[in-house]
Amino acid sequence: MSRWRVTLEYDGSGFVGWQRQDNGLSVQQVLEEAVAGFAQERVTLFAAGRTDSGVHALGQVAHFDLQKKTDALTVRDALNFHCKPHPVAVLAAETVPDDFHARFSATRRHYLFRILNRRAPPVLDAGRVWHVPAPLDAAAMHAAAQLLVGQHDFSSFRAAECQAESPVKTLDALTVSRMAEEIHVTAAARSFLHNQIRILAGTLRLVGEGKWPTGRVHDALEARDRSAAGPTAPPAGLYLAKVDY
Amino acid sequence: MSRWRVTLEYDGSGFVGWQRQDNGLSVQQVLEEAVAGFAQERVTLFAAGRTDSGVHALGQVAHFDLQKKTDALTVRDALNFHCKPHPVAVLAAETVPDDFHARFSATRRHYLFRILNRRAPPVLDAGRVWHVPAPLDAAAMHAAAQLLVGQHDFSSFRAAECQAESPVKTLDALTVSRMAEEIHVTAAARSFLHNQIRILAGTLRLVGEGKWPTGRVHDALEARDRSAAGPTAPPAGLYLAKVDY
Numbered sequence: 001m002s003r004w005r006v007t008l009e010y011d012g013s014g015f016v017g018w019q020r021q022d023n024g025l026s027v028q029q030v031l032e033e034a035v036a037g038f039a040q041e042r043v044t045l046f047a048a049g050r051t052d053s054g055v056h057a058l059g060q061v062a063h064f065d066l067q068k069k070t071d072a073l074t075v076r077d078a079l080n081f082h083c084k085p086h087p088v089a090v091l092a093a094e095t096v097p098d099d100f101h102a103r104f105s106a107t108r109r110h111y112l113f114r115i116l117n118r119r120a121p122p123v124l125d126a127g128r129v130w131h132v133p134a135p136l137d138a139a140a141m142h143a144a145a146q147l148l149v150g151q152h153d154f155s156s157f158r159a160a161e162c163q164a165e166s167p168v169k170t171l172d173a174l175t176v177s178r179m180a181e182e183i184h185v186t187a188a189a190r191s192f193l194h195n196q197i198r199i200l201a202g203t204l205r206l207v208g209e210g211k212w213p214t215g216r217v218h219d220a221l222e223a224r225d226r227s228a229a230g231p232t233a234p235p236a237g238l239y240l241a242k243v244d245y
Numbered sequence: 246m247s248r249w250r251v252t253l254e255y256d257g258s259g260f261v262g263w264q265r266q267d268n269g270l271s272v273q274q275v276l277e278e279a280v281a282g283f284a285q286e287r288v289t290l291f292a293a294g295r296t297d298s299g300v301h302a303l304g305q306v307a308h309f310d311l312q313k314k315t316d317a318l319t320v321r322d323a324l325n326f327h328c329k330p331h332p333v334a335v336l337a338a339e340t341v342p343d344d345f346h347a348r349f350s351a352t353r354r355h356y357l358f359r360i361l362n363r364r365a366p367p368v369l370d371a372g373r374v375w376h377v378p379a380p381l382d383a384a385a386m387h388a389a390a391q392l393l394v395g396q397h398d399f400s401s402f403r404a405a406e407c408q409a410e411s412p413v414k415t416l417d418a419l420t421v422s423r424m425a426e427e428i429h430v431t432a433a434a435r436s437f438l439h440n441q442i443r444i445l446a447g448t449l450r451l452v453g454e455g456k457w458p459t460g461r462v463h464d465a466l467e468a469r470d471r472s473a474a475g476p477t478a479p480p481a482g483l484y485l486a487k488v489d490y
Contacts, residue, residue, distance in 0.1 A: 009368045056369060073364075080365050089365040119318075120325050120334040123254045124301060124373065 001065050004075060005096040006031075008047075008060040011087035012235065013127045017053045018060070027051075027088055031062065034082035038075075039068040048106045048243040052195075054235030056128070058112070059091070059242040063102040100245075108172065108188055108244040113201045114237045115183040129182070130201070130237035136208030138183050141176040144207040144217040145185075148200065149174055154193055155224040157203070159232070162194035167224070169193060176204060183208070186241075195232050203230030246310050249320060250341040251276075253292075253305040256332035257480065258372050262298045263305070272296075272333055276307065279327035283320075284313040293351045293488040297440075299480030301373070303357070304336070304487040308347040345490075353417065353489040354437065358430040358446045359482045362423075374427070375446070375482035381453030383428050386421040389452040389462040390430075393445065394419050399438055400469040402448070404477070407439035412469070414438060421449060428453070431486075440477050448475030 008027075016024035028045050035043050047062040066075075075093040083089065099105075116122045116129040117136045148157075148171055155167040173188040185204065187197050203220060206212040212230075220228040253272070261269035273290050280288050292307040311320075320338040328334065344350075361367045361374040362381045393402075393416055400412040418433040430449065432442050448465060451457040457475075465473040 009365065011369050011371075058369070077364060084366075087368045087371065089368040091363070091365050118336070119322060120254065120336050121329075123332045123334040124256050124303070126256075126332065128369065 001067055002069075002095045003063055003065050003098050003100055005061060005063050005094050005100060005102065006075070006079070006090050007092040008057055008062060009089045009091055010057045010060065011127075012051055012053065012055045012057070014087070015053060017055070018047050018049070018051045025086075027057075027060075030083055030086045030088050031079065032064075034079045035064060035066070037082035038078040039066055039070070041067055046102045048102045049109055049240045051238075051240055052235055055238045055240065057240040059110075060240050061102045061106070061243040061245075063096065063100060102243075105245050106190070106243050108190055109192065109240065110242040110244070111187045111192070111197050112239040112241045113185040113187070113197055113233065114239070115185070115201070115205070116181060117178075117183050118181045127236050130233050132183075132205060132208075134209050136183050136205065137210065138176050138178040138208065140210075140214060141183070141185075141204045141208040144204055144212075144214045145174040145176050145200075147214070147218045148221060152221055153224050154196060154221070156220050156226055156229040157196045157199040158193040158226060159195035159199070160226065164191075164193050167193060169196070174200065176208075197238060198233045198235065199226075199229050199231075201233040201237065205233070206230045246312055246343075247314075247340045248308055248310050248343050248345055250306060250308050250339050250345060250347065251320070251324065251335050252337040253302055253307060254334045254336055255302045255305065256372075257296060257298065257300045257302070259332065260298060262300070263292050263294070263296045270331075272302075272305075275328055275331045275333050276324065277309075279324045280309060280311070282327035283323040284311055284315070286312055291347045293347045294354055294485045296483075296485055297480055300483045300485065302485040305485050306347045306351070306488040306490075308341065308345060347488075350490050351435070351488050353433055353435055354485065355487040355489070356432045356437070356442050357484040357486045358432070358442055358478065359484070360428040360430070360446070360450070361426060362428050363426045372481050375478050377428075377450060377453075379454050381428055381450065382455065383421050383423040383453065385455075385459060386428070386430075386449045386453040389449055389457075389459045390419040390421050390445075392459070392463045393466060397466055398469050399441060399466070401465050401471055401474040402441050402444040403438040403471060404440035404444070405471065409436075409438050412438060414441070419445065421453075442483060443478045443480065444471075444474050444476075446478040446482065450478070451475045
């Protein structure tokens with residue numbers, strides 16, 4: 001038996017999310033069926049981040065165990081062949097020690113949230129960005145974001161259905177920068193609460209539009225109450241970019 | 246009467262191309278119907294580049310004449326409203342002098358051709374790139390490209406159905422650079438022959454894969470024969486990026 005680690009890109013639009021669910025197709029199911037098609041083995045895949053429906057991945061990491069003796073290039077190419085026609089790609093595959101766990105061994109997750117900040121609707125990036133037509137002040141958003149970095153009780157930035165034991169998380173970095181018509185929000189932490197980045201993005205938007213003074217973000221954090229923060233941004237702008245081990 | 250200039254982004258995948266044709270929907274038709282929906286006027290749009298089916302635009306320019314008195318922000322927003330649900334966006338609108346012509350006044354067209362150069366298939370950029378799995382040497386491609394810059398008879402890089410009077414064109418710039426997994430080919434000229442950039446991209450690929458020595462690109466040019474150049478690259482990687490006036 002070998003443990004395999006795979007790095008994944010996917011378009012989350014048409015999936016119920018990473019995790020298998022009764023109500024539709026998941027990324028997990030596509031990959032588990034691809035492994036079965038390739039190796040005739042029923043496996044379970046474990047991922048670093050259980051992305052929600054509509055959330056994309058540029059560098060999701062998952063692992064699974066395989067009896068079949070094979071090599072890394074074959075695993076990558078065969079899984080890509082068997083993932084068709086679903087929008088899931090295996091960028092890389094490698095064997096890892098048996099104690100590697102894609103979810104529990106991860107030391108940091110990096111997310112990107114893309115905002116298209118122009119009047120015209122997204123066209124080439126439809127389904128890939130959050131469209132915010134009003135002009136956003138990226139510098140003000142970045143300044144507000146710095147008030148959230150560090151170890152805090154993020155209850156205000158947590159979905160009601162969040163199953164984390166504690167609302168205390170350490171946000172290692174939260175940056176906001178403009179690239180022409182796009183605003184990029186990047187977030188890095190060992191782990192996040194459910195919807196945390198989407199609520200952060202939805203809150204920073206209020207600062208960017210000038211509806212909130214910078215300091216109100218601090219007040220929202222202190223409130224430890226979901227209603228004190230901004231609305232949850234849509235999933236289409238969110239990407240699991242990279243996982244550190 | 247006012248002459249309006251509009252800057253356009255579109256996803257060319259689902260269109261027969263810019264120009265109206267009997268066999269399907271064109272970008273031109275979408276915009277002419279949007280103008281009719283907004284202003285109740287039947288107009289004809291003229292574009293800087295008559296992009297083929299599947300070719301995208303980041304900054305296509307077109308013009309039309311309107312009797313209705315209105316302002317630039319209204320034209321932009323109203324046309325975007327009336328273009329829905331088609332993947333066409335009006336990025337900007339402005340009035341121009343009556344002698345401005347989107348096609349004939351253009352002094353230079355800038356195109357971008359995107360190649361996704363990795364084994365795994367495109368997922369988030371499906372339909373937006375040309376997928377070339379074999380490793381490409383971007384520096385060798387760039388060196389070969391420089392042999393094509395300048396005024397030449399580009400008969401070897403011209404589709405059979407090209408209607409240009411002369412095969413002689415002046416290629417102002419042709420660059421190839423790598424950005425992580427992507428190879429970007431950029432081309433600038435006052436005007437291009439039909440399929441010229443796609444044939445250039447298809448030929449430079451042969452150099453990038455090491456199948457052609459650099460100098461063979463010069464031989465292909467000298468041959469003045471379509472069969473001497475490489476195959477025509479698919480339209481999905483091509484973008485009309487910008488037009489100078």
